[in-house]
Amino acid sequence: MENIQDYTVLFLVWVISFFVVRFILSKSKSSYKLPSSPFRLPIIRHLHLLRPIPHQALHNLSRCYGPLLYLSFGSFPCVVASSPETAKEFVKTHETSFSNRPSTVAIRCLTYGEADFSFAPYGRYWKLFMKKICMTELLGGRTLDHFLPGTLWKSQANEAVDVGQELTALANNIISRMTISRRCSATSEEASEVRTLVDEVGGLSGKFNFQDYIWFCKNVDIQGLGKAFEHEEARNKNCDSSMRSKDLVSILLDIMKDEKAEMRLSRESIEAFILEMFTTGTGTSAGVIQWALAELINHPDILNKGREETDSTTGNKRLKTLRLHPSGPLFTRESTQHCKIGGYDIPASTRLIVNVWSIGRDPNYWENPMDFVPTRFINGTLPFGSGRRSCPWTSLALRVIQTTLVGLIQCFDWKVANGKENSVDMTEAAGIALLMAQPLVCVPVARDIPFLTI
């Protein structure tokens, strides 16, 4: 009986102190001037506002509340930048405060505790290993050879192809040729194995997980995500041709011999690095090309106006303009210290979401912002981010996109197989990368071109 009384008193003390501490904390925070924020619900706060497609929902909110928005996703405070000026304030002016990225349970599992490139905290490991290896060994001085998309051969038989799948295989091959000098999607079986892995990793890292947002669920695997990771691990162990293959890992271990001792590199960090290159790189590059091709199929007038120009130094043809559908509609950072932006307080550990999709559709910049006008373009829309944590593959990715697109539109007429009147359904689906709600299935009809330089 005495015991029960003790526990009751303890419980009451706990409840009272909890509310007192909360009150004190909220008082100290209320002296902050925070950006405008919509009404929030208890516990989940603004999480429900992200539906059905997060970048579009945030875009609509920014039209009501302005380009700088303060939201709470469960336990996490977050600011959303939806105009070029606000985004630049964060990722240029206050770059040093926003050089980390927030991670999730899924990310920590996939990256062996942020041992990868994107999520490694800004510091020695990121600078000396991730950035350096990427810039010197993978991108430095090496050039992309000529390459041909798989669709070129398939088209001989006038077959319908799933353009997204073909582009994914192409992007995978480019990345694996650069890293291990061989294709990883040489056969259709291998290609589908790699594609499944990329899809699964993308799905797991993009999946909403209560553990990440609701503090009292932090240690409870409600959705069974832990099991999914065990399955993923087991599958990868049997998956020789994937990016987790032994030869790939040992080649990188070899390249990094010197740094290895200093940075205590582990096999895990190399795996995380490679896995990320394949998953991030494939989804983004294939996505941009697919959306651009879809836009061009829907706007044959633009195609017919001669969209190529000749490079004066190399004599090669290239696309003059191209509106990038940012294949990553949102990118994220996290603040390491309190700072003031646009007269507002942004406390330390606030997450930042830059809505690249929304910036490309800002009505203050673009007339008829939702229309496809190819002359409005890359600069100013931050598709590759900005500063030291911007996309390290930007120039290569642009080259791949341009070369592939020129090849696809100069060599073929595209007949939409699953659309009406040869038009593509441009409806977007939710995902980390910008996905099409309906796959783009087309018949590429080879054009009679005697000579082509791409």
Ligand code: HEM
């Ligand atoms: C069209 C293609 C691509 C687009 C639109 C794109 C976009 C982006 C964006 C927006 C960021 C975040 C930038 C920031 O925080 O400021 C990023 C980072 C990154 N991207 Fe890309 N990317 C593309 C292709 C690739 C490819 C092909 C690879 C690798 C094979 C890649 C690897 C990375 C990595 C590792 C980071 C993290 C860098 C860091 O945190 O320091 N990206 N990318």
